[in-house]
Amino acid sequence: xxxxxxxxxxxxxxxxxxxxxxxxxxxxxxxxxxxxxxxxxxxxxxxxxxxxxxxxxxxxxxxxxxxxxxxxxxxxxxxxxxxxxxxxxxxxxxxxxxxxxxxxxxxxxxxxxxxxxxxxxxxxxxxxxxxxxxxxxxxxxxxxxxxxxxxxxxxxxxxxxxxxxxxxxxxxxxxxxxxxxxxxxxxxxxxxxxxxxxxxxxxxxxxxxxxxxxxxxxxxxxxxxxxxxxxxxxxxxxxxxxxxxxxxxxxxxxxxxxxxxxxxxxxxxxxxxxxxxxxxxxxxxxxxxxxxxxxxxxxxxxxxx
Amino acid sequence: xxxxxxxxxxxxxxxxxxxxxxxxxxxxxxxxxxxxxxxxxxxxxxxxxxxxxxxxxxxxxxxxxxxxxxxxxxxxxxxxxxxxxxxxxxxxxxxxxxxxxxxxxxxxxxxxxxxxxxxxxxxxxxxxxxxxxxxxxxxxxxxxxxxxxxxxxxxxxxxxxxxxxxxxxxxxxxxxxxxxxxxxxxxxxxxxxxxxxxxxxxxxxxxxxxxxxxxxxxxxxxxxxxxxxxxxxxxxxxxxxxxxxxxxxxx
Amino acid sequence: xxxxxxxxxxxxxxxxxxxxxxxxxxxxxxxxxxxxxxxxxxxxxxxxxxxxxxxxxxxxxxxxxxxxxxxxxxxxxxxxxxxxxxxxxxxxxxxxxxxxxxxxxxxxxxxxxxxxxxxxxxxxxxxxxxxxxxxxxxxxxxxxxxxxxxxxxxxxxxxxxxxxxxxxxxxxxxxxxxxxxxxxxxxxxxxxxxxxxxxxxxxxxxxxxxxxxxxxxxxxxxxxxxxxxxxxxxxxxxxxxxxxxxxxxxxxxxxxxxxxxxxxxxxxxxxxxxxxxxxxxxxxxxxxxxxxxxxxxxxxxxxxxxxxxxxxxxxxxxxxxxxxxxx
Ligand SMILES: Nc1ncnc2c1ncn2[C@@H]1O[C@H](COP(=O)(O)OP(=O)(O)O)[C@@H](O)[C@H]1O
Ligand SMILES: [Mg+2]
Numbered sequence: 001x002x003x004x005x006x007x008x009x010x011x012x013x014x015x016x017x018x019x020x021x022x023x024x025x026x027x028x029x030x031x032x033x034x035x036x037x038x039x040x041x042x043x044x045x046x047x048x049x050x051x052x053x054x055x056x057x058x059x060x061x062x063x064x065x066x067x068x069x070x071x072x073x074x075x076x077x078x079x080x081x082x083x084x085x086x087x088x089x090x091x092x093x094x095x096x097x098x099x100x101x102x103x104x105x106x107x108x109x110x111x112x113x114x115x116x117x118x119x120x121x122x123x124x125x126x127x128x129x130x131x132x133x134x135x136x137x138x139x140x141x142x143x144x145x146x147x148x149x150x151x152x153x154x155x156x157x158x159x160x161x162x163x164x165x166x167x168x169x170x171x172x173x174x175x176x177x178x179x180x181x182x183x184x185x186x187x188x189x190x191x192x193x194x195x196x197x198x199x200x201x202x203x204x205x206x207x208x209x210x211x212x213x214x215x216x217x218x219x220x221x222x223x224x225x226x227x228x229x230x231x232x233x234x235x236x237x238x239x240x241x242x243x244x245x246x247x248x249x250x251x252x253x254x255x256x257x258x259x260x261x262x263x264x265x266x267x268x269x270x271x272x273x274x275x276x277x278x279x280x281x282x283x284x285x286x287x288x289x290x291x292x293x294x295x296x297x298x299x300x301x302x303x304x305x
Numbered sequence: 306x307x308x309x310x311x312x313x314x315x316x317x318x319x320x321x322x323x324x325x326x327x328x329x330x331x332x333x334x335x336x337x338x339x340x341x342x343x344x345x346x347x348x349x350x351x352x353x354x355x356x357x358x359x360x361x362x363x364x365x366x367x368x369x370x371x372x373x374x375x376x377x378x379x380x381x382x383x384x385x386x387x388x389x390x391x392x393x394x395x396x397x398x399x400x401x402x403x404x405x406x407x408x409x410x411x412x413x414x415x416x417x418x419x420x421x422x423x424x425x426x427x428x429x430x431x432x433x434x435x436x437x438x439x440x441x442x443x444x445x446x447x448x449x450x451x452x453x454x455x456x457x458x459x460x461x462x463x464x465x466x467x468x469x470x471x472x473x474x475x476x477x478x479x480x481x482x483x484x485x486x487x488x489x490x491x492x493x494x495x496x497x498x499x500x501x502x503x504x505x506x507x508x509x510x511x512x513x514x515x516x517x518x519x520x521x522x523x524x525x526x527x528x529x530x531x532x533x534x535x536x537x538x539x540x541x542x543x544x545x546x547x548x549x550x551x552x553x554x555x556x
Numbered sequence: 557x558x559x560x561x562x563x564x565x566x567x568x569x570x571x572x573x574x575x576x577x578x579x580x581x582x583x584x585x586x587x588x589x590x591x592x593x594x595x596x597x598x599x600x601x602x603x604x605x606x607x608x609x610x611x612x613x614x615x616x617x618x619x620x621x622x623x624x625x626x627x628x629x630x631x632x633x634x635x636x637x638x639x640x641x642x643x644x645x646x647x648x649x650x651x652x653x654x655x656x657x658x659x660x661x662x663x664x665x666x667x668x669x670x671x672x673x674x675x676x677x678x679x680x681x682x683x684x685x686x687x688x689x690x691x692x693x694x695x696x697x698x699x700x701x702x703x704x705x706x707x708x709x710x711x712x713x714x715x716x717x718x719x720x721x722x723x724x725x726x727x728x729x730x731x732x733x734x735x736x737x738x739x740x741x742x743x744x745x746x747x748x749x750x751x752x753x754x755x756x757x758x759x760x761x762x763x764x765x766x767x768x769x770x771x772x773x774x775x776x777x778x779x780x781x782x783x784x785x786x787x788x789x790x791x792x793x794x795x796x797x798x799x800x801x802x803x804x805x806x807x808x809x810x811x812x813x814x815x816x817x818x819x820x821x822x823x824x825x826x827x828x829x830x831x832x833x834x835x836x837x838x839x840x841x842x843x844x845x846x847x848x849x850x851x852x853x854x855x856x857x858x859x860x861x862x863x864x865x866x867x868x869x870x871x872x873x874x875x876x877x878x879x880x881x882x883x
Contacts, residue, residue: 412770
């Protein structure tokens with residue numbers, strides 16, 4: 001194992017982490033502010049990816065594709081919030097799970113109907129296609145590095161939004177006490193739609209960014225959704241900071257686990273067994289991390305008890 | 306004091322900056338009704354929750370029959386003999402009245418890990434449940450869904466469930482609140498009976514009831530016990546008149 | 557007898573009657589469909605104990621379903637290749653005996669439920685949902701990345717396993733076996749609902765503080781319920797794998813968890829026969845709508861959404877009214 005390879009894997013973990021943050025930020029806000037568990041968040045990720053792929057195919061512009069992903073996911077988010085999701089705020093969690101599970105079925109099959117079952121491909125824009133040379137002579141794909149930078153920028157933007165702006169104050173007030181913000185004269189219904197659409201846009205954006213690395217296909221959202229749940233359990237519900245720390249932890253743990261564990265096992269096992277045991281264990285690593293956090297802090301790292 | 310059943314020493318509990326209970330000590334002796342009075346928000350319910358273990362204390366200790374209850378959760382404390390009623394009724398609302406009482410009797414038995422015998426045909430449990438319902442005057446209402454009970458009946462059911470536990474101590478948080486005159490009279494009668502089976506720590510706002518029932522009264526203000534004494538001592542204590550009762554209250 | 561009881565009897569009659577008719581009409585495929593319904597119903601009955609009676613919204617029950625399936629797949633594949641499962645420290649052989657397979661499936665899924673339950677029951681609400689979903693996913697990925705038993709491709713066996721006195725390869729006989737198990741479990745579940753444990757568990761669902769105040773631990777009640785629930789779903793998984801003579805990570809997927817939950821919702825949460833009616837309707841929809849359109853999940857989604865938003869009690873709630881407090 002060379003140090004260069006190690007650093008490259010670290011960067012990959014970071015890139016995975018910031019993607020997870022984009023997914024988790026909206027989820028955790030929706031939990032925190034509206035008390036809603038939304039399984040269909042993965043569908044919004046998928047919608048963003050498909051919108052980007054379709055627009056990129058039509059126009060050839062990656063920037064337009066990204067904007068389309070934001071717009072399509074935010075629109076879809078606002079639409080389901082206005083028609084369905086808002087009926088669920090006062091329902092129990094079981095109803096929320098079922099209704100949003102139903103939305104997954106509808107979105108997934110609807111997308112399959114529109115686009116077919118074959119994966120679409122979204123090309124990395126030419127300007128970002130090659131590798132860059134980082135200090136120390138590390139060659140790293142420009143596009144992935146861009147994702148990391150974008151992720152950190154979005155995270156900074158979210159912190160600023162929550163902590164510095166009027167809307168942020170309202171969101172935080174809504175997390176603390178729903179009745180209070182009503183008493184403050186805030187139009188809760190609009191605030192909720194906004195928060196939901198914002199979370200949706202971030203998820204759709206993440207879907208588009210990842211779509212250029214992996215393929216764009218039906219069902220791409222749910223595995224990421226479940227990882228975002230792991231992130232939120234680790235970080236604590238409702239906390240943007242928790243989502244950020246949790247996302248980076250999960251991203252790094254998963255990537256480094258897959259990279260290192262087979263090598264560690266190879267130190268005292270025959271290579272083929274080491275690879276199979278190492279990678280099987282690596283696939284479970286983040287869940288073990290989650291279990292560990294649960295034992296120590298059942299409400300997550302930054303959750304309020 | 307050999308006849309002390311429940312002893313509370315230096316209990317503290319803060320919610321953020323708010324000191325809900327602040328160095329509270331008191332005791333409950335065999336056969337007595339010890340009333341805890343104080344204005345709204347004084348920390349009375351908080352104190353009960355700390356004693357029952359539903360709220361973890363910041364510091365301080367609770368002894369039941371000289372056993373330190375530190376580290377024992379609410380279920381363990383209930384098993385050791387703390388029977389309580391809640392300020393806001395806390396019952397299994399979809400169950401019938403009788404089922405709630407049987408639940409209490411089951412708790413008294415100490416284990417619910419019986420999977421195939423119909424619980425509502427268990428003679429011993431039913432007997433305990435019926436006798437408790439009888440004692441509070443709900444004998445006719447066993448088959449009613451708890452959600453369909455009136456407010457007063459729910460209060461009575463809470464007492465009945467506590468009774469099925471045969472506790473060593475009753476902790477009652479405003480059992481008469483919202484009962485109306487007749488209901489309150491019934492409850493007073495009931496509490497007078499109950500004190501023979503176990504002493505009662507009673508939170509109550511109705512001063513007539515308190516002075517009629519209590520052997521001793523503690524006054525809690527801003528989380529602190531400012532006085533403990535017999536009804537006569539409390540009645541004439543000028544500090545209490547000023548701090549809590551208000552000078553113009555005719556006593 | 558209550559309306560619900562009549563409905564339950566009618567349900568069983570249809571569930572047994574349709575394959576009987578199919579057997580006489582020589583339509584083995586219909587018998588297989590009915591067997592699927594019975595097995596799904598069994599999985600749902602398991603989840604319903606945790607979900608309906610205990611109020612535990614577990615989105616990870618596919619884990620137990622799949623573990624039951626793999627218990628079958630692993631034991632049977634070793635038996636058919638005449639290789640022992642392990643040789644050190646002692647030899648364990650595979651088996652084709654359904655009874656042994658069922659016991660192993662029950663034990664393995666109960667153990668998994670115990671491990672998952674111990675951790676996830678420390679939390680409640682959305683945390684519990686997310687954590688059960690996550691642990692389910694963990695086992696799913698483990699199955700995919702563990703190459704010994706087929707990984708992503710799964711594991712096939714050539715012949716159905718054996719049960720004394722039954723020709724399990726005959727669809728009707730295998731159906732009868734599954735149906736008998738379902739009936740037995742339903743009888744047990746009916747007793748359990750009325751038992752001391754059932755009373756305490758459902759009280760803990762309604763009001764945790766109340767249960768604590770009479771000296772019982774909701775955590776323990778829920779853990780026991782979760783383990784029994786996982787074990788029943790695991791047994792269903794073993795039967796399902798035997799029906800298909802195939803097990804793959806799909807049985808462990810989160811979609812599977814969602815489907816098991818759908819059976820319960822369609823029929824009625826917390827009702828003894830809710831999952832039975834729900835599974836029958838699900839199979840019917842899958843067959844009828846699936847024949848009409850490749851995209852039948854859209855209709856399933858719409859139906860589910862309609863039930864959740866407008867008809868909470870499911871089919872039983874609509875036909876038999878509010879549940880009576882049983883005593
Ligand atoms: N869980 C809680 N979180 C924050 N503050 C609380 C909580 N419970 C009680 N309080 C506060 O503690 C104080 C004492 O409350 P309580 O014990 O209910 O008073 P009492 O029963 O004497 O009316 C009140 O100011 C109340 O608002
Ligand atoms: Mg109070």
